[in-house]
Amino acid sequence: MKRRDFLRNSALASGALLIPSFLKPLEAMAMGDMSGYKNLVIIQLSGGNDGLNTIVPYGNDIYYQKRKTIAIQQPDIIKLTDVQGLNPNLSALKEIYDQGWMSIINSVGYPNPDRSHFRSMDIWQTGSDANQFLTTGWIGRYLDSNCNTCTDPYAAIEVDDTLSLAMKGVKMKGIAVENPAKLYQATRDPFFKQLVHQHDSTHLSEDNLGYLYKTMIETYSSADYIQQTSKTYSTTALYPQTAFANQLKSVAKFINSGLKTRVYYVSLSGFDTHTGQQNQQGRQLKIYGDAVAAFIKDLKQANKLDDTLVMAFSEFGRRVEQNASNGTDHGTANNVMIFGGKLKKQGVYNNAPNLSQLDNGDMKYEVDFRDVYATLLDKWLNVNNSQILNKSFSGLNFV
């Protein structure tokens, strides 16, 4: 059945069910030529990933002096430049790097860094200053900015059970979808359907009840749209058998099936390595690297890599010097990894971290994380960054 026919026959389009006026008729969405439709994929590494043991500054003696037992030894490192190389658990990313699909931005952070996980994650997710408390996320504010492609919740999808603050705006919020079939099934409860279809006009007023009904109806229609669209595509690419890889596989399925979503959000936790770091971080990096490599290749094969940009970040890096338990404690600046088929600056973007000029044992940031966001907003999502970030950032040149 052609998509248009499906829609004509589906319950949502039938006359018996009132489609509220604020819902864009699904038919209106041209599904034909989707090339040039740009996606942003955000990968959150939770717990504070140790950037120095991820992109290893092997050419800097200080690294080995400060990390007597947990430094990655030279023969094991996958060398990228004269100074920096990949942790061996990221070996799958070497090919991606060599193809020019990866860029590494060193020393990303913000002034007056906070070393608490939840606070620093808050700062990254809201794009705030260290002493500022925002109640909306930066992607949420992008959705609020009235871009013409983000009028529905599925403009931003988080592959998870719950929605992160990053995805919440004042007027608009993204949608959390761990499993499209399950979400679809849940919204088809006959009772739920009755609520969706029998509301009257007072339900759609500007007050809180109207907001609740509006959210419910949007969930109902988004669940349908995501399920019906994504099920038309079956993945042939091979992915590792991990939960994280599955999340990225879902994202690829969404992108490859032509879902009209601008931003995707996934996370991987387990990076808070205070003790016995090497094994613990190694495991997580392998899960991350293998999954990202499979994801990038899948997109390449489907001809979507040029339209996709991936950003991987963590809420902070770790201290330069290791602790007494073969681990590292909470630190500050960290690297951010960018992937995509159309990178302007491939490879390592800027200087390796400066390990000789530290601030009380911690690296000083050289790139504000909001300059990374500004680049994504200005050059990829085509919206003026000052509108989203509350002040203007000049941005970078990686894309």
Added chain:
Amino acid sequence: MISSIKYIRHLYARAGFGIRFEELKQAENLSVKQAVAGLFKASETIIPADIIAGNISYKDFLQANEGTKKMFLQEQRQQEKALNIDWINKMSTSDAQLREKMTLFWHNHFACRTQNAWYAQQLNNIQRNNAVGNFKTLLLEVSKAPAMLQFLNNQQNQKNHPNENFARELMELFTIGRGNYTEQDVKESARAFTGWGFNKQGSFVARPALHDTGQKTFLGNTGNFGGEDIINILLAKKETARFICTKLYKYFVNETPDALHINAMAEVFYSNNYELKPLLEFVFTADWFYAEKNTGNLIKAPVEFIVGLNRQFYITYQNPDVVLQFERALGQVLFYPPNVAGWPGGRNWIDSSSLMYRIKIPSTVLNGGVIDFSGKVDPEDEAFIATTRKQKEAVTTKVQAQADWDKFLNSIPGGTGKTTIAQTILATSISSNITEIINKTTDTKTLVIELVSTPEYQLC
């Protein structure tokens, strides 16, 4: 005062966690004034949280070996969970509704995180003891609580190395609010709090050796100020009364502040030396409190939603982890506010997934995940209904929650109409969707399960 069932219901929805049928029976003939007095009376008894028996020292932990550390962390998680569930139970069963509701307000106002459950319990009890008491006493005790001293780094605030974190939040979030002080005021007041800390036993200590005894100039006053002086200066400013009243107005009345009503509240608060009881009495007996636009329009916080459900149906959980999962899924884990500014509330609680959880949770707890559907079943829905029936037992086993249906059903006076039941359970006016439910359902159990599974039930 006009006596009206409608007013009593509204009062209980806001000053408590919703009215039970048994409570309605007792209060329906009271005047608003009498009902308010009743709420205060019921909140006179203070039952402190005492589930955490003692302090586990983090210092000992740092010196321990790996195995002991692991046990310590397990114990810590156990305690956090126990404290959380204990409070949920208190809110769900206690008669001191107003006290618990105000404790929840202060929990968010003085938002604080600590991994030490003993400190968290201490702070929670400070907030409970002073919930409807005096704001100054409360503020002073909170400022001296180890949880707060630790969270806002006053433990590290010492002469020559002032840490401004506490002083800044004291003004920005706890008292006068932004725009009423300068950066210099932050610096000066931080000096006044130097030395305030706590010892290993979890008691406040002043540590004179670390205190800066020099002159400080704060909000136009100069002197050798200590922490308490700063608090006094802040409370002498009417802005503080207005700031607290604005927050209370948003919590109890309407998310959109009304300057006239808030100013009136601030007058009462200020002239009563920051006593909370006269202020709350003023709000709960004001005509505007019962105005149409201030009724059924607040989005329940997740904890209010869970507690309201527990109270109404006398729910007990065999597996308390389920309650924690609800808190997590809905975005409000007690003792884990997102930051020192607390949970933003209102529409921030609602997104696609949290709303779906809210619609599904009541039937999950009350009926194995099934909302018995009394409407006309679409042929394509038959498959759905068949699967959920099959899953019902599995859900019941997993959730392990029991509602006391006998008690609930018996508490509804004989002859109570379906519309009256709906009006008691829902705070909103009866819409076409609700009328549909009322018209189609034939038994009370199905009726109430459907009612609590609506968007309307999210409001109070």
